[in-house]
Amino acid sequence: MFNGYVATIDKGTGRPLRTCLVTLRTSRDIFTQLELSKVDPLACLKVLNASVSKSPAELAPVRPVLEFNMVDPRFIEETDVLSGLDPRPNLMDLTPSEFESLITNLFQKMGLETRLTQASRDGGVDCVAYDPRPIFGGKVVIQAKRYKHTVGVSAVRDLFGTVQNEGASKGILVTTSGYGKASFEFADGKPLELLSGSNLMYLLKEHAGVEARIVMPEDWKDPQPDVQD
Template structure:
């Protein structure tokens, strides 16, 4: 897990109890939160830089044989529904990065076309309700 895009992420998870709304987080803090959460779930995770990140907010590595591998994660702090274009972008990023899985995490939800595109692909769509 060496990549020049990696940065030192902040520990947003420990301060979350003080914030009543995920929309109050800056985009960078939201990306740090997502990175913190995947790390807390046992994945080796690293946040990428804010710009020129190749469409990747976080890279995680699942060490499990067969089921594991490189996971690219995109974090969307949106109020409105996430459209299919974001899912298509993530799929292209997965191909470019050689990732075994892609995860799109949003504070909002996804449209029908987003779920249809992700169906049958190694993509997880996590909506705000799942995140909470």
């Protein structure tokens, strides 16, 4: 991450002024591939998708990219489940921890910075993701449920409470099944997104090239009873 500031004096007030004129976020791999001694500065900023002031001479500011605290005692090392999947994997064959890692891997493929949380001490959070985009970005809490039956509205209410407790900008609930009318009505107008099994399979194909299946075993029982609305 890089935020370029200029320190000057505000001519209107005479007070010190610190203005951000350029901001960008990139990975270490991309940055180390640059030959900085040979690049054109403006062309390089464009390649890195930087936000640059439209009028630097007038100190027109840009909003700095978000910087997140990536240290949390709940975070654990995630497993790369995506790369080890069969060509046509059945998501119901994964263990609970593998499914949570899969969701974490997927959102990472979608451009978010993700962290997997401990299974028994997560406080209702399976994955924490960070969207670094200015204005639209922020902290995202994600819950994953391998369910056969419709996910009840109580799970959606719990997610909303977690979003508030975590100070997150958004909450995402991902399931292998679906949601009822009450869940969508509760989520309406709130920073919540409900992803069904069909949504999940589409995202896996679109962002990871995985054509997943959801085939329920005959003896499948949902991990916990849920109120289905």
